[in-house]
Amino acid sequence: MTNLVLNNIGFKYPDGTLALENLSLEIPQGQRVAIVGQNGAGKTTAVKLMNGLLKPTTGEVIVGEWNTTSKTTAQLSRKVGYVFQNPDDQIFHNEVIKEVRFGPKNMGFDPERIEEMTQWALELCGISQYAEENPYNLPYSMRKFVTIASVIAMDSDVIILDEPTAGQDKIGLEILGNLLKTLESMGKTVITITHDMEFVTDHFKRIIVMANRRIVADDQAIAIFYQEEILKESMLKPPAVAQMAALLNIPHAVLSKKELIEYIKSHHQSVEKV
Numbered sequence: 001m002t003n004l005v006l007n008n009i010g011f012k013y014p015d016g017t018l019a020l021e022n023l024s025l026e027i028p029q030g031q032r033v034a035i036v037g038q039n040g041a042g043k044t045t046a047v048k049l050m051n052g053l054l055k056p057t058t059g060e061v062i063v064g065e066w067n068t069t070s071k072t073t074a075q076l077s078r079k080v081g082y083v084f085q086n087p088d089d090q091i092f093h094n095e096v097i098k099e100v101r102f103g104p105k106n107m108g109f110d111p112e113r114i115e116e117m118t119q120w121a122l123e124l125c126g127i128s129q130y131a132e133e134n135p136y137n138l139p140y141s142m143r144k145f146v147t148i149a150s151v152i153a154m155d156s157d158v159i160i161l162d163e164p165t166a167g168q169d170k171i172g173l174e175i176l177g178n179l180l181k182t183l184e185s186m187g188k189t190v191i192t193i194t195h196d197m198e199f200v201t202d203h204f205k206r207i208i209v210m211a212n213r214r215i216v217a218d219d220q221a222i223a224i225f226y227q228e229e230i231l232k233e234s235m236l237k238p239p240a241v242a243q244m245a246a247l248l249n250i251p252h253a254v255l256s257k258k259e260l261i262e263y264i265k266s267h268h269q270s271v272e273k274v
């Protein structure tokens with residue numbers, strides 16, 4: 001059980017850049033959370049604090065029972081797995097299966113469990129057929145799945161995905177959606193940074209919006225994508241469905257394609273009846 005608590009965090013990079021201010025946040029074990037916001041808002045910095053890659057300048061980060069300042073990244077990564085934004089910052093083996101196997105091996109799992117977790121992760125990420133490939137012969141979107149597989153194979157309580165949707169096509173997005181469902185059914189916490197608002201409304205109930213080093217909203221999609229003030233401050237573009245609903249002057253909040261189609265159908269019928 002690994003609940004996460006960020007308590008009034010401030011973070012400054014060594015060059016003096018202030019990346020986070022007064023950031024407080026709680027994520028209980030098992031929750032699925034999206035973090036969104038403009039470039040440079042502080043999203044990656046915030047999640048790197050959760051697995052100890054960075055330590056707070058002020059405030060405290062609590063991971064389960066641990067304060068991250070007194071633990072190493074190696075210790076923390078057993079509880080919180082982080083998939084880097086850029087797969088090329090993470091991959092260091094010349095074969096996909098070796099890359100995925102490294103984590104569970106390093107965790108000290110017995111040989112049977114290492115193989116079981118490796119095969120499971122490869123399959124869930126849709127890359128089993130590339131197991132013997134050099135990751136650098138695969139396209140960016142596939143390399144991203146190699147890094148996701150190598151983190152989920154470690155079976156940590158919390159998994160952080162930094163922009164997994166970048167460069168993904170429809171099939172990639174479906175694999176990601178399925179991955180989120182599977183990890184949730186296993187009781188994992190999954191924290192996902194993304195710029196894809198359709199993906200957010202399709203897959204996340206809790207959305208944290210960041211802008212200018214802080215959290216400006218922590219709510220459901222409906223309370224975020226119809227709030228002018230939040231959208232303005234975070235420079236978020238609402239999902240296409242919400243934009244269409246606004247163009248059609250639909251008098252209530254609409255966020256799913258199904259709701260939009262139903263509204264158009266019923267409106268169309270009432271026009272036809274006139």
Ligand SMILES: Nc1ncnc2c1ncn2[C@@H]1O[C@H](COP(=O)(O)OP(=O)(O)OP(=O)(O)O)[C@@H](O)[C@H]1O
Nearest residue numbers: 013015017018019038039040041042043044045046
């Ligand atoms: N290693 C670093 N040294 C100095 N400043 C940094 C470093 N990494 C990030 N920053 C700065 O910290 C701020 C927050 O960056 P961060 O990467 O956390 O934002 P982000 O919301 O994840 O952005 P993006 O969506 O572009 O990934 C930015 O001003 C960024 O330029």
